[in-house]
Amino acid sequence: MSATPLLVAEHLMKRFPNGVQAVDDVSLTVHPGETVGIVGESGSGKSTTAKLVLRLLDADEGTIRFDGEDLRALRGGALRSLRKRLQLVPQNPQTSFNPKLTIGDSIAFNLTVHGTRSKPAHARAVELLERVGVARGHARKHPHELSGGQLQRCAIARALATEPQLVVCDEAVSALDKSVQAQVLNLLAELQRETGVAFLFISHDLAVVEHVADRVIVMYLGEVVEEGPAIDLWRAPAHEYTRTLLAATPERLLATRDAATAAAPAR
Amino acid sequence: MSTARTTLQRTTVDDIITRAGDHEHVLTVEDLTVAFTRRKRRIEAVRGVSFALTAGRTLVLLGESGSGKSVTARAILRLYGRSAAVGGSVRLGDTELTTLEESWMRGIRGGAIGMVPQDPSGSLDPLRRVASQIVEVLARHDVEQDARRARAFGAGLLERVGIHDPDRVLDAFPFELSGGMRQRVAIAIAIACRPRVLIADEPTTALDVTVQAQVLELFTELQQELDMALLLVTHDVGVARIVGDDVAVMYAGRLVETGRVDQVLAQPGHPYTAGLLDALPTPGIPRGELLAIPGRPPGPDELMQEHMCAFAPRCRFAQPACESHRPPLVEVRPAQAAACDLVEPLALRPRGTVRPAASGSAGRTRPAGSLSQGGVR
Numbered sequence: 189m190s191a192t193p194l195l196v197a198e199h200l201m202k203r204f205p206n207g208v209q210a211v212d213d214v215s216l217t218v219h220p221g222e223t224v225g226i227v228g229e230s231g232s233g234k235s236t237t238a239k240l241v242l243r244l245l246d247a248d249e250g251t252i253r254f255d256g257e258d259l260r261a262l263r264g265g266a267l268r269s270l271r272k273r274l275q276l277v278p279q280n281p282q283t284s285f286n287p288k289l290t291i292g293d294s295i296a297f298n299l300t301v302h303g304t305r306s307k308p309a310h311a312r313a314v315e316l317l318e319r320v321g322v323a324r325g326h327a328r329k330h331p332h333e334l335s336g337g338q339l340q341r342c343a344i345a346r347a348l349a350t351e352p353q354l355v356v357c358d359e360a361v362s363a364l365d366k367s368v369q370a371q372v373l374n375l376l377a378e379l380q381r382e383t384g385v386a387f388l389f390i391s392h393d394l395a396v397v398e399h400v401a402d403r404v405i406v407m408y409l410g411e412v413v414e415e416g417p418a419i420d421l422w423r424a425p426a427h428e429y430t431r432t433l434l435a436a437t438p439e440r441l442l443a444t445r446d447a448a449t450a451a452a453p454a455r
Numbered sequence: 456m457s458t459a460r461t462t463l464q465r466t467t468v469d470d471i472i473t474r475a476g477d478h479e480h481v482l483t484v485e486d487l488t489v490a491f492t493r494r495k496r497r498i499e500a501v502r503g504v505s506f507a508l509t510a511g512r513t514l515v516l517l518g519e520s521g522s523g524k525s526v527t528a529r530a531i532l533r534l535y536g537r538s539a540a541v542g543g544s545v546r547l548g549d550t551e552l553t554t555l556e557e558s559w560m561r562g563i564r565g566g567a568i569g570m571v572p573q574d575p576s577g578s579l580d581p582l583r584r585v586a587s588q589i590v591e592v593l594a595r596h597d598v599e600q601d602a603r604r605a606r607a608f609g610a611g612l613l614e615r616v617g618i619h620d621p622d623r624v625l626d627a628f629p630f631e632l633s634g635g636m637r638q639r640v641a642i643a644i645a646i647a648c649r650p651r652v653l654i655a656d657e658p659t660t661a662l663d664v665t666v667q668a669q670v671l672e673l674f675t676e677l678q679q680e681l682d683m684a685l686l687l688v689t690h691d692v693g694v695a696r697i698v699g700d701d702v703a704v705m706y707a708g709r710l711v712e713t714g715r716v717d718q719v720l721a722q723p724g725h726p727y728t729a730g731l732l733d734a735l736p737t738p739g740i741p742r743g744e745l746l747a748i749p750g751r752p753p754g755p756d757e758l759m760q761e762h763m764c765a766f767a768p769r770c771r772f773a774q775p776a777c778e779s780h781r782p783p784l785v786e787v788r789p790a791q792a793a794a795c796d797l798v799e800p801l802a803l804r805p806r807g808t809v810r811p812a813a814s815g816s817a818g819r820t821r822p823a824g825s826l827s828q829g830g831v832r
Contacts, residue, residue, distance in 0.1 A: 229663035230634075336520075337751050365519040365690065367769075370734035370747035377743025392663065399736030399745070422738065436668035438693025445697075 192256075193217045194353055194386050200240050200250035202233075210236040211247070212410035216388075218354060221380065223387040225401030225418065227394055227433070233410040234390045238356045241388065242276055243267065255353065272302045275347035279359035281339035285331040291317070291339075292327030295346045302350055316345035320375060337368035341375065348379060356388045361396060373400060394437050398422055406430045468562035475548030475567060475651050480507035481684045482531070482568075482652050486543035489523070489530045493756065500526040500755040502708040503543070508652060508684035513674075515695040515716065516688045518705035519731075521754040524688045527705070528654050531686075532564050547651070566596045569645035573657035575637035579629040585609075585640055586625035589647060596648045612643040617673055635666035642673065649681055656688045671697050692735060696720060704728050707753050707765035710784060714791030723803070724793030727766045732803055764795070772797055 195218040202211040211233045218224045226234045239245040241252060243259060252259040254274060262270055278284040285294050292313045299309035314324045320341040331339060340360065347355050357376070361369045373396070379385065391397050397404055397418070404421050406414040406429065414427040425431045434440055475481050489501040501523040508514055518524040529535060531545050533552065545552040547567055552560065564570070572578040580588055589609035590602060599605040606625065613621035616639040629637055638658060645653060655674065659667040675698060678685050687698055695702055699716035704725065712725040723729040733746035750769040764770070767777040776796065784794045 229665065335751055335754075365752060366692070367519060367731060367734045367748035368751050370736075370745035371749070373736065374743050374745055374747055381743070394664065395736045398738060399740065400742060432665055436665040438691070438697050441668055441671075441697055 192220075194220045194222075194255055195241065195388075196251075196253045197237075197241060198251045200237065200252070201248045202236055202240055202245065203248055209410050211240060214250075214407070214410070214412050216405055216412070216415075218386050218388055220353065221384045221386055222403070223380065223389055223401050225397035225404040226388065226390045226407060227392065227397050227404060228407035229392060229433075231409070232407040234407050235358055236410075237407070238276075238358050238388065238390055242274060242356055243271075269302070272350040273353045275350060275352040275355045277340070277343050277347050277355060277357045277360040280363055281336065281343045282331060284343060285339065287331055290328050290330055291322075291334070291342050294331075295327075295342065295349055298346050298349045312349065313345070316349055317342065320345045320348075320379075321371075337364050337372065340364060340372055344372070344375065344379070348383070348385070351383070352385060354386045354388060356390070358390045359392070360389075362391060362393060369396075376400065394434065395439075406433065468559050468566065471547060471550045471559075471563070472567040472651060475550070476510070478548045479509065481510050481548065482508040482686075483546045484527075484531065484543070485546075487527060487530060487545065488540075488542040489526050489535070490540045490542075491535075491538065491755075492540075496756075498756050500539075500708055501530065504703075504705070504708075504710055505543075506703050506710070506713065508686055510651065510682050510684050511678065512700040513678065513685040513687055513698050515699035515702045516686060516705060517690070517692065517695050517702055517731075519690055519752045521707075521752055522705040523708040523755065524690075524705045525656050526755075528570075528656050528686060528688050531654065532568060532570060533560055562596065565592055565645075565650075566648045567650055568652045568654060569648070569650035571638070571641050571645045571653065571655040571658045574661055575634070575641040576629060578641060579637060581629055583628070584625065585613075585627055585629070585632075589613075589625070589640075589644055592644050592647045598648055609643070609647075612647055613640070615677075616640075616643045616646075617669065618643075635662055635670065638662060638666075638670055639673070642670070642677070646677055646681060646683075650683060652684045652686065653678070654686045654688075657690070658687070659694060660689070660691070667694075674698055692720065692732060704731075708755060709765065709794065711766065711795070712791075712793045713784065714788075718788070718791055721803075722788070722791075724787035724791055724797075725766075725795045726770045726772050726797065728793075729803060730769075730771075 198215045200211050200214045203209045214237055216224065226237065228234045236245065240247045247260065254270065257270065292310055295313035295316060296306065296309035299312060300306055314327050317327055318324055322338055322341050326334060361372050364372060376387065380387065389397065389400050401418045403416065404418045405412050406427065408429045414421065414425065414430045421430060422434065425434055485505045487501055487504045488499065490497050490499045504527055506514060516524045516527060530539065530541050541553055547563065552563065586606055586609060589612065590605040593599040593605045593608060599608050609625060610621040613624055618624050618636065618639055624632065624636065624640065632640065659670050662670060671694065674685065689695055695716060702714065702716045702719050703710050704712040704727065706727050712719060712723065712728045719728060720732065723732060730748040734748055736745060748769050753765065762781060763779065764777045764781055767773045770777065782794050782796050784792045787793045
């Protein structure tokens, strides 16, 4: 692991106008090529944290340094050019693609907006589609013509178009069928090995996060309650909430039930 | 059928419900087909599904999107009305439901057969307080006509589903409650008339994992207490493991495997069941090495050849024969049936809690480039 972190967010605070303290003193670090998972239940602030990091929302307080630059101080063109290196794969590709544009146009747009000319951008879009396992002919199709799994691959292609250093995956595989989800998880792992991209991987699915993440941050009501290497967290969770969360997964529930049945033999 | 109808004329809905309790199988579904017509094309969402529910047991209908599992559940209650062509037989005890008069069917829905939907915010009336929605069900099924007593009854129901301040919840509108609370209210309404059969369609999918655990436990408790047959529709293998006694795995509108949950999930007889289990991220599997099933599940609107196995295009064991006939559901082990020509049990990828350096895959080869074939068919 490189000594210089790619992303350092410190003491982030965000309160919404309705008075909800969505993010309460959250700090996180992502190293180049690393996958950091954020787990938590609905309302824990995991997606808001992602939006603060992407500057889709402005933090009330705290600092965000991305590759040495003060992200919160950037404005206009400087922010735009930094966004090239910081991309997003959203949860629902059906709503994140412009329904009136073809898939090829949508992906190419992410390049032309950063100054690439149209023709090479479209050529690159087709290359990227093939790389993520989508037939090149799909570049001419519209989002509604593709399945959820196909479209999520396109969203990954779009995010990788600008050769980013960090991609935020916000529940990026949650809407997919399990048989397709495995394909997309394998694809993300392969792309990471190839390009060295880092992922900030947000999910409510603990099994998925355990699988993809090097380190995991557990959030509860806007705060980080536990942080550590994925494997340690699963083996020996330190915080009460992490234990509750893990104990509620089907695998652990079953183990508990089996143990209880074994302890209390037939009546 | 004709005898069922003549008997019917002499009975009331109450009798139907009482008699259902005398049968070994409280609900029997036989060769159920459900077809919709879209743009003048016939779309078969369910193609010949058969199963039976027993009091006190849970059957899990397991499948991915478009497999027809929810359509099956809804067709039992005839929720599609005239928008679907339903074939086959659905019997509550000995009473045929597919041809039952609509006025009687209204007594069955919410009476003999309760339903818990996936998204309670869609099934509860947003403009009415919880109390009036519970009281309505009790009055409709003649459980309690007196408004004050019905409210007290409703409070009892809410307590039963784990709501500690029933009076506050009774006076609340659905939007004032959390997702977990709303689902508890929906469960309370579904069990209000002590149904013989409870159908739950993805009842915990919209809930957080800690709330899901509580709701699943509630289902198990209620089922034992009320001696109901439970039909639980889910895409989640973990949920199936926790609540299920028996499982029926659906793919492309048909059952591909049935049997006891523990047996089927430990020793699947159909490659789709095995593939679904292998695709799950499990501790011990190195990153990027999940055994994905190539392609994607076919939707009901995709034309499928009737004479072949629907899973063959994605199956790693497919033989030429799989494209020329469709294997029927046959017993592979006692009390376990699979619709596949393969006879030997399928070995699952070994699972452990420790990450191995490199894990083999127990006699099964991982399809090369599984990610590059994703769904482009």
